[in-house]
Amino acid sequence: MTEALNIALLGCGTVGGGVVKLLYEQRERITTRAGRPIQLQHVVVRDLSKPRPNCLPRERLTADLERAVKDPSVHVVVELIGGTGIARDAVLTALRAGKHVVTANKALLALYGREIHETARQAERVVAFEASVAGGVPIVAAISQSLAANQITSIQGILNGTSNFILTAMSEHGQTYEQALLEAQRRGYAEADPTLDVDGSDAAHKLAILAQLAFGVSVAPSAIDRRGIADIDSMDVRFANELGHRIKLLAEAWLSDGLLALQVAPVLLRASTPLAQIRGSANAIQVVGDVVGETLFYGLGAGEMPTASAVLADLIDLAVGRAQRTYAGLKLWSLRDAGSALRDADTVRSKFYLRLIVADRPGVLADVCRCLADEQVSIASVIQHEALDDEEADVVPLVILTHAAPGGRFRAAAARMASLPGIKGPSVWYSVAD
Amino acid sequence: MTEALNIALLGCGTVGGGVVKLLYEQRERITTRAGRPIQLQHVVVRDLSKPRPNCLPRERLTADLERAVKDPSVHVVVELIGGTGIARDAVLTALRAGKHVVTANKALLALYGREIHETARQAERVVAFEASVAGGVPIVAAISQSLAANQITSIQGILNGTSNFILTAMSEHGQTYEQALLEAQRRGYAEADPTLDVDGSDAAHKLAILAQLAFGVSVAPSAIDRRGIADIDSMDVRFANELGHRIKLLAEAWLSDGLLALQVAPVLLRASTPLAQIRGSANAIQVVGDVVGETLFYGLGAGEMPTASAVLADLIDLAVGRAQRTYAGLKLWSLRDAGSALRDADTVRSKFYLRLIVADRPGVLADVCRCLADEQVSIASVIQHEALDDEEADVVPLVILTHAAPGGRFRAAAARMASLPGIKGPSVWYSVAD
Numbered sequence: 125m126t127e128a129l130n131i132a133l134l135g136c137g138t139v140g141g142g143v144v145k146l147l148y149e150q151r152e153r154i155t156t157r158a159g160r161p162i163q164l165q166h167v168v169v170r171d172l173s174k175p176r177p178n179c180l181p182r183e184r185l186t187a188d189l190e191r192a193v194k195d196p197s198v199h200v201v202v203e204l205i206g207g208t209g210i211a212r213d214a215v216l217t218a219l220r221a222g223k224h225v226v227t228a229n230k231a232l233l234a235l236y237g238r239e240i241h242e243t244a245r246q247a248e249r250v251v252a253f254e255a256s257v258a259g260g261v262p263i264v265a266a267i268s269q270s271l272a273a274n275q276i277t278s279i280q281g282i283l284n285g286t287s288n289f290i291l292t293a294m295s296e297h298g299q300t301y302e303q304a305l306l307e308a309q310r311r312g313y314a315e316a317d318p319t320l321d322v323d324g325s326d327a328a329h330k331l332a333i334l335a336q337l338a339f340g341v342s343v344a345p346s347a348i349d350r351r352g353i354a355d356i357d358s359m360d361v362r363f364a365n366e367l368g369h370r371i372k373l374l375a376e377a378w379l380s381d382g383l384l385a386l387q388v389a390p391v392l393l394r395a396s397t398p399l400a401q402i403r404g405s406a407n408a409i410q411v412v413g414d415v416v417g418e419t420l421f422y423g424l425g426a427g428e429m430p431t432a433s434a435v436l437a438d439l440i441d442l443a444v445g446r447a448q449r450t451y452a453g454l455k456l457w458s459l460r461d462a463g464s465a466l467r468d469a470d471t472v473r474s475k476f477y478l479r480l481i482v483a484d485r486p487g488v489l490a491d492v493c494r495c496l497a498d499e500q501v502s503i504a505s506v507i508q509h510e511a512l513d514d515e516e517a518d519v520v521p522l523v524i525l526t527h528a529a530p531g532g533r534f535r536a537a538a539a540r541m542a543s544l545p546g547i548k549g550p551s552v553w554y555s556v557a558d
Numbered sequence: 559m560t561e562a563l564n565i566a567l568l569g570c571g572t573v574g575g576g577v578v579k580l581l582y583e584q585r586e587r588i589t590t591r592a593g594r595p596i597q598l599q600h601v602v603v604r605d606l607s608k609p610r611p612n613c614l615p616r617e618r619l620t621a622d623l624e625r626a627v628k629d630p631s632v633h634v635v636v637e638l639i640g641g642t643g644i645a646r647d648a649v650l651t652a653l654r655a656g657k658h659v660v661t662a663n664k665a666l667l668a669l670y671g672r673e674i675h676e677t678a679r680q681a682e683r684v685v686a687f688e689a690s691v692a693g694g695v696p697i698v699a700a701i702s703q704s705l706a707a708n709q710i711t712s713i714q715g716i717l718n719g720t721s722n723f724i725l726t727a728m729s730e731h732g733q734t735y736e737q738a739l740l741e742a743q744r745r746g747y748a749e750a751d752p753t754l755d756v757d758g759s760d761a762a763h764k765l766a767i768l769a770q771l772a773f774g775v776s777v778a779p780s781a782i783d784r785r786g787i788a789d790i791d792s793m794d795v796r797f798a799n800e801l802g803h804r805i806k807l808l809a810e811a812w813l814s815d816g817l818l819a820l821q822v823a824p825v826l827l828r829a830s831t832p833l834a835q836i837r838g839s840a841n842a843i844q845v846v847g848d849v850v851g852e853t854l855f856y857g858l859g860a861g862e863m864p865t866a867s868a869v870l871a872d873l874i875d876l877a878v879g880r881a882q883r884t885y886a887g888l889k890l891w892s893l894r895d896a897g898s899a900l901r902d903a904d905t906v907r908s909k910f911y912l913r914l915i916v917a918d919r920p921g922v923l924a925d926v927c928r929c930l931a932d933e934q935v936s937i938a939s940v941i942q943h944e945a946l947d948d949e950e951a952d953v954v955p956l957v958i959l960t961h962a963a964p965g966g967r968f969r970a971a972a973a974r975m976a977s978l979p980g981i982k983g984p985s986v987w988y989s990v991a992d
Contacts, residue, residue: 146707146849157706159887254704260850262704269703269880270688270696272591273580273870398856401835408854415580416694416857416867420842422832423853433850436707444883446703453593453878 126160129443132192132223133167134214135204136185139228139255140167141177142432143202148179154436158443162436166192193218200442202435203227212236219243219251224447226438228255228431234329234345237336250451252438257330258283258407260430261423262437267337267411268454274413276338278378280557283330285405285425286314286321287353287373291390292403294361295370301356313405323352324373324388331375331388337454338411339377339384341465349387349469356390360479360552363509363523364392367477370400371554383467392477392556470532474555475504478524478538481549488546489522495544499537501529519548525556560594563877566626566657567601568648569638570619573662573689574601575611576866577636582613588870592877600626627652634876636869637661646670653677653685658881660872662689662865668763668779671770684885686872691764692717692841694864695857696871701771701845702888708847710772712812714991717764719839719859720748720755721787721807725824726837728795729804735790747839757786758807758822765809765822771888772845773811773818775899783903785823794913794986797943797957798826801911804834805988817901826911826990904966908989909938912958912972915983922980923956929978933971935963953982959990 131147133140147154147164155161167180168189176185186192193201193214201218203225205211211232215225220243227233233240233256244251254264258281267276282288286308293304305322308314320326328345335343353373364371369392377386393400398420402408407425412418424430441447482488489506496503509521526534538551565581567574581588581598589595601614602623610619620626627635627648635652637659639645645666649659654677661667667674667690678685688698692715701710716722720742727738739756742748754760762779769777787807798805803826811820827834832854836842841859846852858864875881916922923940930937943955960968972985 150707150849153709154707157887260853262700262853265699265704266696269875270699270871271867272874273584273588273867275587396835398832398835401830401832413867415576415584415863415870417864418857419694419696420854420856422856424851429849430851433705433707433847436849437704440706441703444887446880446883449878449880449883453591 128161128163129158129439130163130165130197130199131202131439132165132195132198132200133202133204134189134192134211135206136167136169136176137204138428139431139435140204142428143204143435144177144180146432146436148177154440158440160443162439162443165195165198168192189214190217193223194221198223200224200226200439202439203229204435205229206231208232208235215240216243219247219249222247222249224250224252224442226252226255226435226442228253228435230256230326230329230333234332237333238342250442250447252442252447252451253333254438255431255434257333258409259423259425259427260433261407261409261421261425262434263334263409263421264337265437266419266421267334268450271411271413271416271419274415276379276411276413278412279334279338279376279409280399281327281331281334281375281409282372282399282402282407283327283375283409283425284321284373285407286318287327288402289313289405290322291353291356291361291371291373294356294358295365298358298362300358301354322354324350327373327375327388331377331386335377335384335386339379339465341384343386343466347466349389351389353390357552359521360554363479363521364477367392367525368395369393369556370395372399372402374399374557380467382465384465385467385469385472387469390554392554394558470530470535472531473528474531475528475558476526476534476553477556478526478551478553480522480541480547480551481519482522483546483548484518484520485546488544491544491546492522492524492541495537495540496524496526498540499529499533501534501537502527531555562595562597563592563873564597564599564631564633565636565873566599566629566632566634567636567638568623568626568645569640570601570603570610571638572862573865573869574638576862577638577869578611578614580866580870582611588874592874594877596873596877599629599632602626623648624651627657628655632657634658634660634873636873637663638869639663640665642666642669649674650677653681653683656681656683658684658686658876660686660689660869660876662687662869664690664760664763664767668766671767672776684876684881686875686881686885687767688872689865689868691767692843693857693859693861694867695841695843695855695859696868697768697843697855698771699871700853700855701768703884705845705847705850705853708849710813710845710847712846713768713772713810713843714833715761715765715768715809715843716806716833716836716841717761717809717843717859718755718807719841720752721761722836722841723747723839724756725787725790725795725805725807728790728792729799732792732796734792735788756788758784761807761809761822765811765820769811769818769820773813773899775818777820777900781900783821783823787824790824791986793955794988797913797955798911801826801959802829803827803990804829806833806836808833808991814901816899818899819901819903819906821903824988826988828992904964904969906965907962908965909962909992910960910968910987911990912960912985912987914956914975914981914985915953916956917980917982918952918954919980922978925978925980926956926958926975929971929974930958930960932974933963933967935968935971936961965989
């Protein structure tokens with residue numbers, strides 16, 4: 125039997141508990157697949173009195189992070205603390221102490237990727253992070269290994285299960301955003317404070333990591349054009365459905381003419397497309413490569429065991445010696461900065477869905493169309509809906525689908541409409557993917 | 559610069575041409591990803607006078623397979639000849655001469671896997687075969703690496719693009735099998751002799767490879783319960799659609815109580831399920847693992863560039879040194895034989911779709927129901943359709959959906975019906991997946 129791969133696990137919450145269970149309850153399987161035992165030396169927790177998985181021997185638990193991370197017998201530190209405070213210090217300390225790092229921490233990599241990967245390279249150690257994007261979906265391996273012959277040309281991902289659960293409930297059960305959020309919280313899919321999930325931050329972190337892998341550009345999550353789902357009106361979900369579309373929170377990256385466009389936003393997808401059909405808390409990523417064409421990867425993006433599956437895949441890769449070879453080839457965060465490589469959102473062309481609440485009288489539609497025409501945005505179709513039940517009878521929703529136009533032009537037209545006399549309330553718009 | 563990885567390519571047809579183009583036209587990209595040049599030393603073809611990709615220097619072409627395979631400067635032999643004659647000899651010769659082998663040849667691996675992998679292990683060389691199943695979909699890597707922490711519990715795959723193209727055309731355009739096949743041939747999705755695609759043989763070969771990877775069992779393709787699509791009546795495609803289902807040629811493997819059930823057959827899938835929505839010549843594989851839950855992998859399963867993408871992924875894995883470590887851990891075809899591990903098809907439980915043409919007179923339905931009841935197969939619903947336009951008015955199609963029952967029981971009931979006086983023509987049945 126070869127030497128064991130010794131692990132210090134930082135954090136024993138949901139995912140950490142899953143990793144502990146796998147390592148103890150599937151010891152034989154893991155040893156076979158890894159070619160040697162993967163041995164849990166320390167499990168670092170803040171509160172030693174909290175209940176932990178029964179299979180975990182008490183003597184493995186410790187509150188002494190520093191000692192666990194620097195233990196000379198430890199080969200790999202698995203960081204499942206989350207956040208960018210203690211986790212960042214721990215990861216940097218571990219790398220400098222000569223440990224490999226496995227992490228599920230997307231915020232840490234998105235915000236401090238350069239520092240972490242530079243430290244890893246100096247220490248000649250590996251940072252493996254399959255679990256940081258889309259949980260059990262092996263998208264990191266797919267992009268960095270399986271599609272290595274390709275120049276990736278676009279990525280479209282449903283990367284936040286909470287948002288997708290909420291949008292699915294709104295679409296299929298006619299719930300409002302608030303009702304769907306409550307349901308998601310009741311089922312444990314959304315946290316008490318759901319901000320990072322529903323405002324697109326979480327998806328932007330994951331997109332920054334995928335953009336680094338697929339396009340070799342370092343982009344700060346704050347530089348990604350981002351809209352969340354908290355202000356989506358159930359009326360628009362309904363209209364989208366009527367038009368044969370679904371609204372999905374998409375994280376998108378696409379390359380054209382050497383420039384990369386990145387955005388996280390609710391987007392209308394044709395109902396028959398694979399991504400439109402991803403329901404509930406699942407994740408899916410469509411990746412187009414110039415050689416392979418269109419591919420799609422689907423699975424559970426969060427939760428105890430799906431994420432633990434990804435953490436174990438990284439540990440097995442390290443035990444086998446694959447991760448070391450993959451990481452050496454990746455040169456993450458060492459390539460060009462995104463500054464010059466990012467496309468200005470104003471120049472990105474898209475079709476748009478525009479919904480207005482307008483006074484039900486002659487001339488308003490003409491004014492609206494004029495605003496679009498002045499910006500050279502052409503109209504594909506107009507649907508004037510019946511008066512809303514819960515509104516006064518003299519206003520009606522007006523839905524316009526445009527042909528493809530530069531985002532800047534469309535937004536200028538939408539802004540101009542706001543001041544038209546017949547427009548009641550804010551205009552609502554989303555881009556429409558083909 | 560590290561030493562180049564030198565290649566002998568056997569066969570320069572569709573996929574071989576794609577590999578040649580990638581190696582020459584994307585040389586810089588491939589070198590970067592592989593960490594060293596991947597150098598084409600020989601391209602072995604039978605007919606030196608046929609046109610080849612323009613980028614290929616003529617002096618690389620040779621008809622001397624033996625010399626190319628044994629050239630001491632060659633590190634890897636890429637076998638894209640197909641079939642199990644010359645290809646088998648070439649692969650065994652290459653391994654014995656100390657070359658790694660990359661192959662897209664599913665028939666070769668499914669039929670001679672044991673011999674090939676034993677030879678590889680003796681020679682301490684690698685056989686890499688991502689391209690042999692589902693072309694550009696990285697399903698071999700997913701099962702053998704990314705899902706390594708899992709016991710796979712089921713695989714359901716649309717593994718034959720030709721069949722899926724035909725079934726999609728029958729479902730969406732109301733074509734007959736013959737019409738759809740002609741269309742597939744016209745578009746180059748089906749060969750002049752489409753037998754291996756439409757009779758399920760090709761899918762069975764791929765399933766045998768996946769079963770080996772996921773379950774460690776060696777199963778001869780001939781031991782896989784197999785039905786093709788050539789006898790599917792457009793009437794049944796229509797009825798399936800009316801019932802909210804789609805007929806798909808599925809390759810299925812599932813584990814229960816330690817026994818593995820394998821089958822390739824047309825199956826009714828609920829229209830809302832991901833696999834039911836795979837259209838045209840695409841491939842998709844749904845893999846369920848006991849840790850990760852349900853995952854799905856989608857892409858183009860055949861064709862010049864998608865398959866070349868998979869071949870290059872294997873070559874890059876070899877250049878980087880990953881493939882060697884993966885292969886060492888796989889122990890393919892070295893584990894238990896499937897004999898004791900395979901479940902008897904008669905004991906596999908499923909729901910069934912049954913369609914009969916019956917005399918339109920009292921008592922026939924009662925007789926049919928009695929046959930099912932005698933075998934303890936219970937009925938979920940019965941739909942007696944209108945008389946067929948093109949039939950005499952005194953016969954009607956009768957469609958029955960059953961509750962789950964052992965396959966043997968159901969087939970016994972169906973056989974019994976054949977001799978009932980009111981039954982006109984053969985009964986047609988498919989299992990129904992949930």
